[in-house]
Amino acid sequence: MSLSETVVAAVSPHPAVESIELVGSRAEGRETERSDWDFAVRARDFGAVVEALPGLLTPLEPLVQQWDRLGEEYCWMLILRGPVKVDLIFPDEPHAKEGPWQVGSDTLAGLDDHFWDWMLWLRSKQAAGRDELMVSELRKLFVHLLAPVGVETAPASIAEAVDRYRGARARAERRFGVTVGRELENAVAPAL
Numbered sequence: 001m002s003l004s005e006t007v008v009a010a011v012s013p014h015p016a017v018e019s020i021e022l023v024g025s026r027a028e029g030r031e032t033e034r035s036d037w038d039f040a041v042r043a044r045d046f047g048a049v050v051e052a053l054p055g056l057l058t059p060l061e062p063l064v065q066q067w068d069r070l071g072e073e074y075c076w077m078l079i080l081r082g083p084v085k086v087d088l089i090f091p092d093e094p095h096a097k098e099g100p101w102q103v104g105s106d107t108l109a110g111l112d113d114h115f116w117d118w119m120l121w122l123r124s125k126q127a128a129g130r131d132e133l134m135v136s137e138l139r140k141l142f143v144h145l146l147a148p149v150g151v152e153t154a155p156a157s158i159a160e161a162v163d164r165y166r167g168a169r170a171r172a173e174r175r176f177g178v179t180v181g182r183e184l185e186n187a188v189a190p191a192l
């Protein structure tokens with residue numbers, strides 16, 4: 001079974017799922033090797049689907065599952081081994097964009113998950129030659145994630161973002177007395 005078929009087979013049996021279909025660059029045949037897999041999900045009962053999503057997707061063995069904090073509609077983001085980014089987008093469910101991360105001992109792991117997801121997504125945009133988007137997204141990354149964790153200047157590249165983030169994360173780990181796992185970083189960093 002293809003990844004597309006696997007994701008649809010995992011989600012579609014839920015009684016509150018009305019439909020799920022592959023959309024975006026992969027559905028349109030314009031993907032790059034690192035393009036994410038976007039699925040539009042329509043739900044009869046969004047709350048019931050939200051509650052069930054982590055369990056429905058467990059067979060895919062995701063390294064991380066989380067909500068997109070900055071999307072205009074709700075989007076459940078996963079990173080699978082490979083690394084492969086999968087987004088389940090709920091186009092009928094508007095989402096209010098969240099502000100920059102508030103960094104603390106209880107949020108540092110979630111911030112780390114968000115950073116590596118963002119880097120993998122940016123890498124796909126870089127591979128597609130979307131230079132203007134890269135510039136604007138690196139600025140957005142700085143405001144929402146890097147500055148809150150202690151990075152002082154916006155990065156000009158993915159490599160620079162990773163380098164600055166790692167240093168800031170190490171300082172935050174010492175400051176808060178916590179250690180963030182490195183499994184997701186170890187899976188994503190080689191692809192960058």
